[in-house]
Amino acid sequence: MRIGELADRTGVSTRALRYYEEQHLLASERSPSGQRTYPEVAVDRVRLIQQLYAAGLASRSIVELLPCVVTGVASPELLDRLAVQRARIDAQINDLIDTRDRLDQILVAAAESAHRPCVPM
Amino acid sequence: MRIGELADRTGVSTRALRYYEEQHLLASERSPSGQRTYPEVAVDRVRLIQQLYAAGLASRSIVELLPCVVTGVASPELLDRLAVQRARIDAQINDLIDTRDRLDQILVAAAESAHRPCVPM
DNA sequence: CTAAAACTTGACGTTGACGTCAAAGGCAAG
C-alpha cells in the first residue's frame, strides 16, 4: 500500500510516517517511480510505534528496542534497556494512579457537598 | 523563604519557578527590594504542579484546576474539566499497563530462552 | 568594607515530533 492509505488506516499523518522513516523506525520499499510502498504488517508496526511514543519513549529508545520487540530476540544489553524502560513505565503508572486518586478525592468531596448543599451539619 | 531555597527543597530550578509564576501557577510575595518570598506551603504547591505536569496536563489546564485542587471547592464546569482530565489519566494508565505487559512478555520470553539455550525442544 | 553568592528582568536558545508550504513529478478517470 502507499503512504496515504497507511496514514488513513493508522490515523497517523503522512508527515509523521516520513518522519518515522527518517528516524529508522519504519522502512519502506520504493516503486520504480520512487513512491513508498508498505506491506500490511506496517499497520501494526505504526501502531506499536505510537504505543511506545505514548509511553514516553523517544525515537532513539524506540529504535533500540524495536528489533527485539518485533522479533522477540534480544541481547543481554538490550534486555537491560528493556528492563529500564519497563521500570520507568511502571513508576509512571504508579504516579498516575496517585494523581488519579487525588482527582477522585476532589470529585467525591464535590459530590458530597452537592448532596449536602452549602452548610455541613 | 526565597527562590533558591524553594528550588533546593523541591528539586525544581529557579528558572522553572519563575516560569510557573509567569503561568500563574505559583504566586509570590515580594520583599521591599523586589525579591520573591514564598510561604512554606509553596513547597507542596510546587510538588502538586510537578505531579500534574507529569500526568500530562499543560499549564493552562493546571491553572484551571489548581484552585479547586487546593481548596476542594469547584463549580460544576470545573468539575467537568476535572472529570475529563481524570478520564484522560485513566485511559493513559490503561495504555501504559498494556505497554508494560508487552515488554514483560519479551522479558519473560528472553528469560526462558536463556534457560533453554538456542534450540527449543 | 568588600568579595562572593543569590537575586532580578530580559531575551535568545533548545528539543522532539511533527505541521505546513512550495515546487515538481506520478497516476487513474474521462
Place this chain on the structure above:
DNA sequence: CTTGCCTTTGACGTCAACGTCAAGTTTTAG
C-alpha cells in the same frame, strides 16, 4: 490529453517547558 488527486524532497514553522547567558542589584559572610 488533461484534470485532479497522490506523492516526492526540502525547508522553514510551531509549541511547551524550560536552559542559558547577560548585565545589573541585593544579601550574606568574613
